[in-house]
Amino acid sequence: xxxxxxxxxxxxxxxxxxxxxxxxxxxxxxxxxxxxxxxxxxxxxxxxxxxxxxxxxxxxxxxxxxxxxxxxxxxxxxxxxxxxxxxxxxxxxxxxxxxxxxxxxxxxxxxxxxxxxxxxxxxxxxxxxxxxxxxxxxxxxxxxxxxxxxxxxxxxxxxxxxxxxxxxxxxxxxxxxxxxxxxxxxxxxxxxxxxxxxxxxxxxxxxxxxxxxxxxxxxxxxxxxxxxxxxxxxxxxxxxxxxxxxxxxxxxxxxxxxxxxxxxxxxxxxxxxxxxxxxxxxxxxxxxxxxxxxxxxxxxxxxxxxxxxxxxxxxxxxxxxxxxxxxxxxxxxxxxxxxxxxxxxxxxxxxxxxxxxxxxxxxxxxxxxxxxxxxxxxxxxxxxxxxxxxxxxxxxxxxxxxxxxxxxxxxxxxxxxxxxxxxxxxxxxxxxxxxxxxxxxxxxxxxxxxxxxxxxxxxxxxxxxxxxxxxxxxxxxxxxxxxxxxxxxxxxxxxxxxxxxxxxxxxxxxx
Amino acid sequence: xxxxxxxxxxxxxxxxxxxxxxxxxxxxxxxxxxxxxxxxxxxxxxxxxxxxxxxxxxxxxxxxxxxxxxxxxxxxxxxxxxxxxxxxxxxxxxxxxxxxxxxxxxxxxxxxxxxxxxxxxxxxxxxxxxxxxxxxxxxxxxxxxxxxxxxxxxxxxxxxxxxxxxxxxxxxxxxxxxxxxxxxxxxxxxxxxxxxxxxxxxxxxxxxxxxxxxxxxxxxxxxxxxxxxxxxxxxxxxxxxxxxxxxxxxxxxxxxxxxxxxxxxxxxxxxxxxxxxxxxxxxxxxxxxxxxxxxxxxxxxxxxxxxxxxxxxxxxxxxxxxxxxx
Numbered sequence: 125x126x127x128x129x130x131x132x133x134x135x136x137x138x139x140x141x142x143x144x145x146x147x148x149x150x151x152x153x154x155x156x157x158x159x160x161x162x163x164x165x166x167x168x169x170x171x172x173x174x175x176x177x178x179x180x181x182x183x184x185x186x187x188x189x190x191x192x193x194x195x196x197x198x199x200x201x202x203x204x205x206x207x208x209x210x211x212x213x214x215x216x217x218x219x220x221x222x223x224x225x226x227x228x229x230x231x232x233x234x235x236x237x238x239x240x241x242x243x244x245x246x247x248x249x250x251x252x253x254x255x256x257x258x259x260x261x262x263x264x265x266x267x268x269x270x271x272x273x274x275x276x277x278x279x280x281x282x283x284x285x286x287x288x289x290x291x292x293x294x295x296x297x298x299x300x301x302x303x304x305x306x307x308x309x310x311x312x313x314x315x316x317x318x319x320x321x322x323x324x325x326x327x328x329x330x331x332x333x334x335x336x337x338x339x340x341x342x343x344x345x346x347x348x349x350x351x352x353x354x355x356x357x358x359x360x361x362x363x364x365x366x367x368x369x370x371x372x373x374x375x376x377x378x379x380x381x382x383x384x385x386x387x388x389x390x391x392x393x394x395x396x397x398x399x400x401x402x403x404x405x406x407x408x409x410x411x412x413x414x415x416x417x418x419x420x421x422x423x424x425x426x427x428x429x430x431x432x433x434x435x436x437x438x439x440x441x442x443x444x445x446x447x448x449x450x451x452x453x454x455x456x457x458x459x460x461x462x463x464x465x466x467x468x469x470x471x472x473x474x475x476x477x478x479x480x481x482x483x484x485x486x487x488x489x490x491x492x493x494x495x496x497x498x499x500x501x502x503x504x505x506x507x508x509x510x511x512x513x514x515x516x517x518x519x520x521x522x523x524x525x526x527x528x529x530x531x532x533x534x535x536x537x538x539x540x541x542x543x544x545x546x547x548x549x550x551x552x553x554x555x556x557x558x559x560x561x562x563x564x565x566x567x568x569x570x571x572x573x574x575x576x577x578x579x580x581x582x583x584x585x586x587x588x589x590x591x592x593x594x595x596x597x598x599x600x601x602x603x604x605x606x607x608x609x610x611x612x613x614x615x616x617x618x619x620x621x622x623x624x625x626x627x628x629x630x631x632x633x634x635x
Numbered sequence: 636x637x638x639x640x641x642x643x644x645x646x647x648x649x650x651x652x653x654x655x656x657x658x659x660x661x662x663x664x665x666x667x668x669x670x671x672x673x674x675x676x677x678x679x680x681x682x683x684x685x686x687x688x689x690x691x692x693x694x695x696x697x698x699x700x701x702x703x704x705x706x707x708x709x710x711x712x713x714x715x716x717x718x719x720x721x722x723x724x725x726x727x728x729x730x731x732x733x734x735x736x737x738x739x740x741x742x743x744x745x746x747x748x749x750x751x752x753x754x755x756x757x758x759x760x761x762x763x764x765x766x767x768x769x770x771x772x773x774x775x776x777x778x779x780x781x782x783x784x785x786x787x788x789x790x791x792x793x794x795x796x797x798x799x800x801x802x803x804x805x806x807x808x809x810x811x812x813x814x815x816x817x818x819x820x821x822x823x824x825x826x827x828x829x830x831x832x833x834x835x836x837x838x839x840x841x842x843x844x845x846x847x848x849x850x851x852x853x854x855x856x857x858x859x860x861x862x863x864x865x866x867x868x869x870x871x872x873x874x875x876x877x878x879x880x881x882x883x884x885x886x887x888x889x890x891x892x893x894x895x896x897x898x899x900x901x902x903x904x905x906x907x908x909x910x911x912x913x914x915x916x917x918x919x920x921x922x923x924x925x926x927x928x929x930x931x932x933x934x935x936x937x938x939x940x941x942x943x944x945x946x947x948x949x950x951x952x953x954x955x956x957x958x959x960x961x
Contacts, residue, residue, distance in 0.1 A: 466841075466843055467841070470844055472907050477837075481845070487830070488830040
């Protein structure tokens with residue numbers, strides 16, 4: 125084909141401090157195609173999108189639109205060039221209405237001194253109805269996460285764009301919402317709009333996209349027509365090795381040890397009910413399910429971070445009475461939050477102080493004074509064991525890369541020598557190398573008799589790492605999958621609860 | 636050997652940025668002092684230094700509490716009113732026949748209760764520190780006027796032993812300055828070393844993460860609020876001993892000076908950072924500037940303007956340095 129590309133990237137590089145997020149990458153988007161961009165977390169996909177959208181500036185390289193070199197110095201400039209980006213993270217004004225959010229850019233550039241709310245609402249409702257019947261006079265804060273994601277997409281649709289970039293748009297959507305989104309994206313293609321589609325879900329990519337480009341560790345790997353490759357090929361290119369090598373060996377099936385953690389009939393009266401869960405020594409238990417299914421809430425309730433209305437939690441055969449998270453920590457049950465920067469680490473405090481936060485008692489001498497030497501010793505030992513790459517234990521956590529920040533957060537959990545450690549999305553947003561190290565570490569921990577529970581939205585992680593997976597759907601355990609039954613299709617089916625033929629078809633594509 | 640060097644280096648590193656800030660402040664203060672010693676023969680005299688120290692010693696006790704509160708992410712606009720209330724309550728009780736020591740303890744206790752009330756509104760009701768303490772500032776000022784019926788209490792009958800707290804001296808060093816140094820030394824040490832105060836940093840740096848580390852952040856915030864008001868109460872009692880009077884309008888506007896000093900000294904209004912030593916240096920800088928302006932015969936009307944500009948400059952420089960770092 126001799127179509128001239130609408131968007132072309134040549135030799136683009138971007139570094140954040142010493143970390144090269146993108147290294148001499150290229151990318152080509154043809155007019156009217158849906159082009160998938162794949163890569164592990166940290167491969168540089170989002171960085172590239174942010175540069176095309178004017179959020180970040182490249183260190184080197186060119187961006188060409190319609191064959192002309194352009195410099196995109198701000199998001200407004202990107203909009204003028206007809207480029208729209210739907211971020212992975214929701215960036216809406218929580219206190220404004222859906223309509224005001226959808227037309228934020230238009231309101232910003234209008235000359236009229238007064239708002240015409242009637243027209244605003246009517247127009248916004250028209251756009252919104254394409255996706256879902258969300259009333260546009262609602263405050264965004266009152267919407268569920270998946271509906272907020274749909275508002276983000278609606279917002280991009282109103283921009284008169286030539287290039288639409290979607291960064292993991294379905295991460296928070298239900299299956300039927302995702303299907304509706306796909307048909308809209310196909311409609312956009314018919315209208316000649318070019319779409320860059322970032323996703324981890326192979327099924328989506330293979331049913332929706334025309335071509336696929338793979339990045340790995342900030343470098344360009346390959347671009348192929350979808351028809352010419354299989355999902356396995358793409359995954360192999362993403363990880364650069366066989367996926368089986370990416371994860372440590374699993375437990376031999378007959379091995380599981382004594383019962384470590386036993387949860388029975390747990391309910392919080394709001395988000396989930398009747399949760400039963402058993403964890404045995406030596407195994408890694410995965411918890412899968414869609415975002416918003418109640419996985420984090422269950423884990424937090426087990427650890428006493430949220431109140432329960434009924435149910436029991438027993439650790440090592442002993443019934444726990446948890447009034448606060450502090451009680452759980454003392455008993456040997458710790459929880460690592462999914463929101464690393466928001467609630468996992470103290471960015472502005474030194475690494476050593478971060479690690480000791482969970483149990484200051486063990487570092488406190490007589491008179492209530494902190495034993496600094498013991499704190500240093502603990503920090504040195506744990507950072508050494510986890511291989512944290514840092515300037516020193518006195519450096520603030522904000523100076524570390526995402527993967528190393530996560531290792532510090534894990535070091536904090538390990539500082540109390542826990543019996544059971546529950547990790548919520550332990551490898552979200554960190555590079556492949558650190559991810560492999562963390563997986564090995566978790567397997568080591570499990571091997572040494574610590575109970576490990578992983579909550580993850582990444583199917584390959586659940587499948588590759590865990591010995592057993594529980595799937596949560598709408599606040600209930602939808603099913604359990606033993607090692608031999610683990611597969612993307614099985615998890616998706618339990619998570620969505622829909623035996624929809626289209627899913628099965630997609631699942632077969634994956635398999 | 637190596638380990639020793641490292642651990643020595645660590646102590647300096649611990650609050651690396653803060654120590655840079657403190658060193659910078661010391662340089663500025665020294666430079667100002669040297670410049671002033673040429674400009675005015677009265678500047679480099681013990682008398683002038685004593686006057687400067689006296690002028691910020693009592694406020695310095697309040698700065699200590701404010702700094703800890705800023706570190707936890709709070710702020711207290713009511714300290715000026717609380718200083719005054721502690722003073723008039725103690726004074727009124729003394730005039731009513733109570734001995735001055737008991738009266739002072741009650742004054743300090745009442746200040747702590749005001750802090751507890753604010754702490755209640757912040758942690759249980761869920762208001763923020765700014766609004767809560769703004770309301771408290773007005774309410775407590777009103778209480779001062781009610782207690783005194785609007786007229787200053789004359790307390791010249793206070794026994795000499797009590798007045799000595801504010802007026803006496805030891806080896807030519809006023810007790811006020813000694814008390815100030817002791818309070819600052821104790822709290823500076825505690826803030827760096829005590830486990831309880833480490834929780835203040837955790838809470839201020841990232842409250843959510845602190846909760847996810849099992850720290851009861853509401854308790855921390857409550858007690859720090861009480862501490863700040865209590866220290867304001869202590870300052871009020873010392874002021875009473877110093878002046879031998881209790882004026883219901885005393886301390887109006889004091890909170891701004893105190894917050895400015897803490898912020899110049901490196902405390903962040905976003906919480907999570909700050910040192911007592913830095914805050915005292917901030918106070919010292921403001922005091923040296925005031926003293927210089929007086930000695931240079933600059934009109935009083937200009938002084939506030941210049942102090943405000945210094946605050947703005949200090950915070951801007953800090954903001955710039957932080958941004959550059961990240």
